[in-house]
Amino acid sequence: MVSARDLDPSASPLDYYGSELRRLRETSGLTQEALGSCIFVTGSLVGQVETTHRVPTRDFSERLDAALGTDGMFSRLVGLVLRSQLPSWFQQYAEMEARASYISTYQAQMVYGLLQTEEYARAVLATGMPNNLDDLLAARMERQRLLQRDRPPTVWVVLDEAALLRPIGDRSIMRSQLRHLLSFHERRWVQIQILPFAAGGHASLIGSFNMLRFEDEPELVYTEDLISGHMTANPDTVREGSLRYAHLQAAALSVEESAALIARVMEERYGEQSGSGGRALA
Numbered sequence: 001m002v003s004a005r006d007l008d009p010s011a012s013p014l015d016y017y018g019s020e021l022r023r024l025r026e027t028s029g030l031t032q033e034a035l036g037s038c039i040f041v042t043g044s045l046v047g048q049v050e051t052t053h054r055v056p057t058r059d060f061s062e063r064l065d066a067a068l069g070t071d072g073m074f075s076r077l078v079g080l081v082l083r084s085q086l087p088s089w090f091q092q093y094a095e096m097e098a099r100a101s102y103i104s105t106y107q108a109q110m111v112y113g114l115l116q117t118e119e120y121a122r123a124v125l126a127t128g129m130p131n132n133l134d135d136l137l138a139a140r141m142e143r144q145r146l147l148q149r150d151r152p153p154t155v156w157v158v159l160d161e162a163a164l165l166r167p168i169g170d171r172s173i174m175r176s177q178l179r180h181l182l183s184f185h186e187r188r189w190v191q192i193q194i195l196p197f198a199a200g201g202h203a204s205l206i207g208s209f210n211m212l213r214f215e216d217e218p219e220l221v222y223t224e225d226l227i228s229g230h231m232t233a234n235p236d237t238v239r240e241g242s243l244r245y246a247h248l249q250a251a252a253l254s255v256e257e258s259a260a261l262i263a264r265v266m267e268e269r270y271g272e273q274s275g276s277g278g279r280a281l282a
Contacts, residue, residue, distance in 0.1 A: 013080040022050045039063035082142040085135040089228040102213035104156040120177040123169035178266035193252035203247035
């Protein structure tokens with residue numbers, strides 16, 4: 001078992017976080033129990049974070065900053081800690097995503113990660129049967145903070161109609177998720193279009209993909225397969241991705257029509273009057 005004294009602060013963001021927590025707590029003359037009392041958690045939880053057996057949350061970090069007077073250090077550090085919990089092959093993409101000024105995505109199977117509710121995201125992540133579900137969920141929620149910036153990136157999302165109709169979790173989770181999508185309708189920097197089944201064959205039957213644009217860096221295309229992700233700035237690939245995305249946007253419903261479809265599916269398929277199996281009543 002790792003002890004606080006055995007931590008190598010340079011080993012990972014989580015190790016650095018734990019060692020700094022221990023150092024600053026001891027400098028303040030506080031036991032784990034005393035600090036836990038100050039931030040309304042158990043001393044055991046403080047010890048688990050110090051020894052990297054638990055990943056800190058943003059709320060935990062903000063309370064630490066207030067209790068230890070660290071001028072937001074842990075609140076800044078927790079983003080790196082949570083990102084480090086993502087699969088290694090996804091971490092570089094998450095770093096680039098956080099720097100992008102324009103994000104466009106086509107999602108064929110599910111709601112885009114940056115627009116997922118916590119309950120929906122938990123249900124999605126659980127399908128991969130991970131051992132660290134809570135940590136992955138916290139990392140996904142942390143990624144979404146880029147939409148709350150003073151100057152957030154422009155995000156353009158094309159969702160296949162299948163993403164609305166495939167029940168992820170129970171009916172209440174889906175209803176909340178679709179209501180969450182509708183909440184973006186008045187935000188100019190987030191635009192959502194639905195690609196309807198009626199569009200038939202389309203430019204990305206091969207699957208989902210993301211494109212990232214930056215102020216002063218080459219544009220990127222990101223795709224995933226069963227076990228990993230692939231990111232490239234190859235000009236030919238970027239050009240092909242841009243062309244395909246333009247065709248998807250042209251085939252999709254308008255933003256207004258898409259919002260109307262989301263609202264209709266939310267009420268007819270996942271409303272309180274729908275059948276127990278999540279299907280709309282005749």
